[in-house]
Amino acid sequence: xxxxxxxxxxxxxxxxNDKSIKCEQNLGHDTMYWYKQDSKKFLKIMFSxxxxxxxxxxxxxNRFSPKSPDKAHLNLHINSLxxxxxxVYFCASSRGTGGTRGNTIYFGEGSWLTVV
Amino acid sequence: AQSVAQPEDQVNVAEGNPLTVKCTYSVSGNPYxxxxxxxxxxxxxxxxxxxxxxxxxKGSYGFEAEFNKSQTSFHxxxxxxxxxxxxxxxxxxxDTRGQNFVFGPGTRLSVLP
Numbered sequence: 001x002x003x004x005x006x007x008x009x010x011x012x013x014x015x016x017n018d019k020s021i022k023c024e025q026n027l028g029h030d031t032m033y034w035y036k037q038d039s040k041k042f043l044k045i046m047f048s049x050x051x052x053x054x055x056x057x058x059x060x061x062n063r064f065s066p067k068s069p070d071k072a073h074l075n076l077h078i079n080s081l082x083x084x085x086x087x088v089y090f091c092a093s094s095r096g097t098g099g100t101r102g103n104t105i106y107f108g109e110g111s112w113l114t115v116v
Numbered sequence: 117a118q119s120v121a122q123p124e125d126q127v128n129v130a131e132g133n134p135l136t137v138k139c140t141y142s143v144s145g146n147p148y149x150x151x152x153x154x155x156x157x158x159x160x161x162x163x164x165x166x167x168x169x170x171x172x173x174k175g176s177y178g179f180e181a182e183f184n185k186s187q188t189s190f191h192x193x194x195x196x197x198x199x200x201x202x203x204x205x206x207x208x209x210x211d212t213r214g215q216n217f218v219f220g221p222g223t224r225l226s227v228l229p
Contacts, residue, residue, distance in 0.1 A: 004159075033216075041204060043160075043219040056216055090159060102148055102167040102210070105217055107159040 003027050004108040006091045012114045013081060021076045021111045023091030031055075031096065032074035033105065034066060037088040046089075049074055081115045088112050118143040118209050120220035128226045129197045137192040137223045139207030148210035149190040150217065151181055155203045163205075166190060177201070197227045 006023040013019055025032065033056075034046040047066040048056035054066070063079040078085060091108040119142045129135045141147055148167055152160040164175025171183045181192045192205060207220040 041154075041222045043206065043222075045216050048216060092160075102165070104150065104162050104165060106162065107152075109159040110157075112157075 004091055004093055004106050006089075006108040006111050008111060009109060010112045010114075012116060015081055015083060015115055017081050018077070018079045019081060019113070020078070021089055021091075021113075023074050023076070023108060025072055025091075025093040025106075027093055027095075027106065029093040029095045029106075030071050031094045032068065032071070033092040033094075034074065034076050035090040035092060035107075037090060037110070039087070043090070047074075047076075078113075083115050086113055086115045118211050118218050120207050120209050120218055122205075122207055122220040122223045124223050125221075126224045126226065128228060131199050131227050131229050132196050135194050135197040135201070135225065135227070137205050137207075137225060139190045139192065139220060140188050141190060141207070141209045142188065143209050143211075147183075147188075147190075149181075149183065150208045150210070151175065151179070151190075151192050152206045152208065153177075153203045154206065154222075160206065163192070199227045199229050201225060202227045 004025045031050045033048045037043050046060050049068045051071050052068045065077045068074045088110045090110050092105045094103045094105040121140045150165045151163040154160050163179050164173050166173050166183045174180045179194050204222045204224050206222050208217040
């Protein structure tokens with residue numbers, strides 16, 4: 001059983017298009033994240049939701065909009081895609097937030113986005 | 117602000133030899149430290165974590181890590197490397213608000229047969 005699943009795994013699209021990446025977790029966690037991994041493999045947080053409420057919103061272009069319909073889902077929508085958006089996007093989840101710093105974050109398999 | 121350094125971009129080791137992947141951190145308060153592994157075209161897999169207690173933490177696939185508070189280090193170790201251990205390894209620290217991980221830049225481990 002997949003704990004954190006995201007679709008699609010691979011996405012090739014043209015500049016200017018709008019695309020979405022979907023994420024679902026079946027771990028019963030109440031915090032979900034989107035991370036971006038660039039071509040040099042650096043990982044950086046983009047967004048975090050706790051019980052459908054946005055708690056982290058890093059410096060990300062407003063073309064990126066997360067949506068959390070419920071605490072098991074966190075989707076990422078990207079408008080007007082640019083070449084520089086090409087990266088691997090990882091969804092993740094953990095139990096709790098705030099004082100629960102010992103909780104592990106579990107990652108999905110990643111979505112490889114290529115903008116041409 | 118918290119930060120994580122992995123001073124080696126690449127570590128090469130012969131199969132059967134012990135391996136060490138280094139990590140140093142900077143965080144205010146008690147550190148909560150994690151190691152993850154990423155195989156090609158895969159997501160990050162959790163290996164182990166240090167929260168409190170024994171300085172030597174045991175994790176998945178025979179890996180262990182040693183927490184050293186005075187040296188602010190959390191090095192990943194394995195007594196006998198396997199070719200299948202070849203992957204990208206990330207050290208991470210939980211931020212003081214507990215809302216996010218700060219990842220190191222990653223170390224690529226190559227185990228040579």
